[in-house]
Amino acid sequence: MLNHPWFTVQRIDGQTFAISEYGHWEKVHSFLLLGQQKAVLIDTGLGISNISEVTRRLTPLPVSVLTTHFHTDHIGGHGLFSDIYVHEGDCSWLIDGIQGLSIEQIRADLVRDLSLPLPEGFNADTYTPYRGKPAGLLSDGQMIDLGGRSLEVIHTPGHSPGHVCFYEKTSGYLFTGDLLYDETPVYAFYPSTSPSDLVRSWERIAQIPGVTKIYGSHNTLGLAPSIMADVEQAVKTLRENNLVSFGTGTHYFNGFNVRF
Template sequence: MIDRVITSGTFSLDGGTWEVDNNVWLVGDAREVVVIDAAHDAAPIADRVGERAVRAIVCTHAHNDHINAAGALAGLTGAPIRLHPADQVLWEQQYGDSLAYEPLADGEKITLGGTTLQILHTPGHAPGAVCVYAPDLGALFSGDTLFKGGPGATGRSYSSFDTIIASIRERLLTLPPETVVHTGHGDSTSIGAEAPHLEEWIARGH
C-alpha cells in the first residue's frame, strides 16, 4: 500500500545548490497509485508504478527537488500534477509557464484503492507546503514540513519559522501519536516521537 523510491539530484534556491536524496512515496493498491513528490528522475518512479494507473502526482511543495521530475512523469503516465497555488512563485522558478498543474485545496480528499488521502495545508517551509494524511493507513506524508528530529528548514526565501511551528503544532501534532510520518528526506518517524520536542525546537529556532 505504501512504497518508497529514493532519487538523487540537486536542490537550488537563492543562488545556492546542494546535493540531496529525496523520498518519493507511492500510495495505492494493485491497480492505481498516487505519487507524492516526483523528484529528480521519472524513470525509476515509473518503473515502480509499473502497469498501475497514476491518479495524481501530488507535490508537497514546489522546491525544485520535489517537482523536477513531475513534468516527465506526467508525460509518461498522463496523470495530473497537483500543487497548492500558494507555491506558484516557486513553481515558476522550475517550469515558468510551460507546465500546468491542478490546484490542491486544504481539506481536499483523494480516494483511491479504498484509502482516503487528506490534504493539510502546512505553510512555513514554503507558502504552499502541504502534508498528505492517510488516516486509514495511520500515515502522514510530511514533505519537508516535519522530519525526524525537527521542523523543515526555514532559512531561505518564502519560508517562515514561526509559520512552520504553527503548522506543526496545529495541524500535525493533533494527529494520533502512533501516526507514522514519512518524510521528504531521510528516515520516517512518528507524531508521538516528535511531539514532546516542540518547545525545544522553538527555543532553538529563536
C-alpha cells in the same frame, strides 16, 4: 523488490512504496500509494533519473502527482506526468518558475556529493526545473479518494507558502514533505519561508490523532510517532526563548533541527 541503478524502492506495506534517491546528498524520498482505481505519487524527486519508469513497473494504475511543495528536489520528474496537483500558495512557482535560486546553483546542487554514478544520458548542464499548469489545486482539508483508501490534504506553510502534508487516517501514515524529517536541518531561512508559519504547522501536525508513522522527504525513512511529543516541546522552547524569527540560527531538538 524492484532493482534500479539510481532509485531504491522499499515497500512500506502492500500498497505503499517509498522511491528513494540515496545516491544524492539530500537522500530524497517520493511515495507511491496505490488504491483500487488510481495511484498517487507524492512528489517526483530530483529528476536525475526517470521516476515514471519505476511507477510503471510497480503499478498499471493511472498515477496522479501530489506536490508537497515546489522546490527543485521534489518536482524533478513532474514533466513525466500529466496529472499534477499543487497548493495555490506554490502555484505561481509551478507556472512562472522557482524564485530565489539561480539555475547555476540548482544545477550545481544536483551533482555535488554523489555516492552513485549519474544515470546515462543525464546532463546537469542542460537541466531545467519543470514549469507548467497544474491539473488542479490542493486545498486544506481536501480528501483525495484513490478507491479503497483516501488522503487528507493538510496545509502546512513555513518551508514554502503552499507546503502541504498528506494524512491517511486508516493507516496512520503522515507524509510531511519538508516540514519534518531528521538528521539535516528543516529550512526556514530563505525569504520565501516563514519561521512563524513553520512553527504553527509543527504545532498543528503534533495534534493529529492516530499517527503511526511519519514519512518525511529526506534522510531516515519512517519516524516513530513519539517524535510528535518532541515537536510540541520544540514549539514551546522556540516561542519561550523568542527564537521564531529569521537569523536566530540552527536549533537542535531530540532527533531533528531547524534553521531560521
